[in-house]
Amino acid sequence: MNCVEIVRMDHHGRGIGYIDGKIIFVPNTLVGEEVNVLIVAEKKNYLEGKVVEFLKKSSARCSSKCPYFLECGGCNLLHMKYEDTIKYKLDKIKSILKLAKIEFDDINVIKNEKTYNYRNKIELKIIDGKCGYFKNDTHTLVEIDACLVANPAINKFIRDINYLNLKNALVTIRCNYNEELLIVIETQDDMLIDTKYLASNHKLVGIVFNKKVMYGSPHFIDIINHKLFRVSYDAFFQINPKVTSKMFDLLQDNISESNVVLDLYAGVGTLGIVASEKAHKVYSVEIVENAIKDGLVNAKMNKIDNIYFMLGDVSKVIDKIKDEVDLIIVDPPRKGLDKKTIQFLKNTKANTIIYISCDPMTLVRDLKDLTSDYEIKKFNIMDMFSYTYHIESMVVLKRKA
Numbered sequence: 001m002n003c004v005e006i007v008r009m010d011h012h013g014r015g016i017g018y019i020d021g022k023i024i025f026v027p028n029t030l031v032g033e034e035v036n037v038l039i040v041a042e043k044k045n046y047l048e049g050k051v052v053e054f055l056k057k058s059s060a061r062c063s064s065k066c067p068y069f070l071e072c073g074g075c076n077l078l079h080m081k082y083e084d085t086i087k088y089k090l091d092k093i094k095s096i097l098k099l100a101k102i103e104f105d106d107i108n109v110i111k112n113e114k115t116y117n118y119r120n121k122i123e124l125k126i127i128d129g130k131c132g133y134f135k136n137d138t139h140t141l142v143e144i145d146a147c148l149v150a151n152p153a154i155n156k157f158i159r160d161i162n163y164l165n166l167k168n169a170l171v172t173i174r175c176n177y178n179e180e181l182l183i184v185i186e187t188q189d190d191m192l193i194d195t196k197y198l199a200s201n202h203k204l205v206g207i208v209f210n211k212k213v214m215y216g217s218p219h220f221i222d223i224i225n226h227k228l229f230r231v232s233y234d235a236f237f238q239i240n241p242k243v244t245s246k247m248f249d250l251l252q253d254n255i256s257e258s259n260v261v262l263d264l265y266a267g268v269g270t271l272g273i274v275a276s277e278k279a280h281k282v283y284s285v286e287i288v289e290n291a292i293k294d295g296l297v298n299a300k301m302n303k304i305d306n307i308y309f310m311l312g313d314v315s316k317v318i319d320k321i322k323d324e325v326d327l328i329i330v331d332p333p334r335k336g337l338d339k340k341t342i343q344f345l346k347n348t349k350a351n352t353i354i355y356i357s358c359d360p361m362t363l364v365r366d367l368k369d370l371t372s373d374y375e376i377k378k379f380n381i382m383d384m385f386s387y388t389y390h391i392e393s394m395v396v397l398k399r400k401a
């Protein structure tokens, strides 16, 4: 057993201490705490530990409201007060910017008003008939009967998950503004689902079994800021509706009247549709076919006739856009932008880039590159994933004179 004093936090919400000069990462600890730890992994340059006993606890410590907190690893900050999680995220962004030698300190924070039960989508594993999440970085199942951050309608469904009659499967549960559910199953099991029971006890819109609709519909309608969005079972949609609503407002506030807007990594066309109100023409580019089909329906439902959807890989489709572009919105997956797309952004005559990101490391890597031609004007972080170490950002860049 080793005694460790926690001196700072890492970017994954773990406390950092030292044993004989070697760094050790300890989950569920706070700065100033002293703990006896068990070393659970020994790597060349660092150790990973697990708290066995608290010798000194921080006065900032909270007791987690989730019974699975220590095992699950999904929400890493449940031992902190909400305000402290926000400070942690702000410090994290500032430290990543500092490491990249980007000088920008004026970070605006948009909080989440609903810090629990905010998720409209969760992904569960079913193994040998038991249901839960995988423990962080392992294939060990943590059995759950509810998830503190999931919408209550999702939790009600988890309690009836046995009616899916699955032994081994991946089950995604999606939920819309009206608590209607879309269930997506990937499995090699036989289809023995008790749809009659599930449909009479839940607002079940559809079940998609190995990419085939076995009940109802493969999509539902969600509503954010009075805008209607059809979302297919395999299309991306932001997981936190309240913060997404604020994100739409923020986007609108940062867009001036534009001629041509590019909405790259468009999903079902959400941001392009928001931007279309101030644009002459919007091109939305997305790689998932069903998301593009949703986008076309969404434009119609919202009575928008100046948005054009393009199916394909952004880095290839951008070659086809010949118009002079004023504003580019990019919202890539965690891996960020590829070199070719960054070069395209630099070469265009666009005056403004709005970069939305769910991974600060790749965001800052790309900003480092883009700031040769653009200047950061606004940096917003949005608490889309409360009580986790994840941060959603929206950065507004203007072309240098």
Ligand SMILES: C[S@@+](CC[C@H](N)C(=O)[O-])C[C@H]1O[C@@H](n2cnc3c(N)ncnc32)[C@H](O)[C@@H]1O
Pocket: 235, 236, 237, 238, 265, 266, 267, 268, 269, 270, 271, 285, 286, 287, 288, 291, 312, 313, 314, 315, 331, 332, 333, 358
């Ligand atoms: C973070 S989501 C953003 C979606 C949308 N902007 C929104 O807010 O709902 C990223 C999207 O990029 C799409 N995508 C991933 N790689 C892509 C690529 N190489 N080309 C085009 N789209 C891609 C994904 O399918 C996903 O819909």
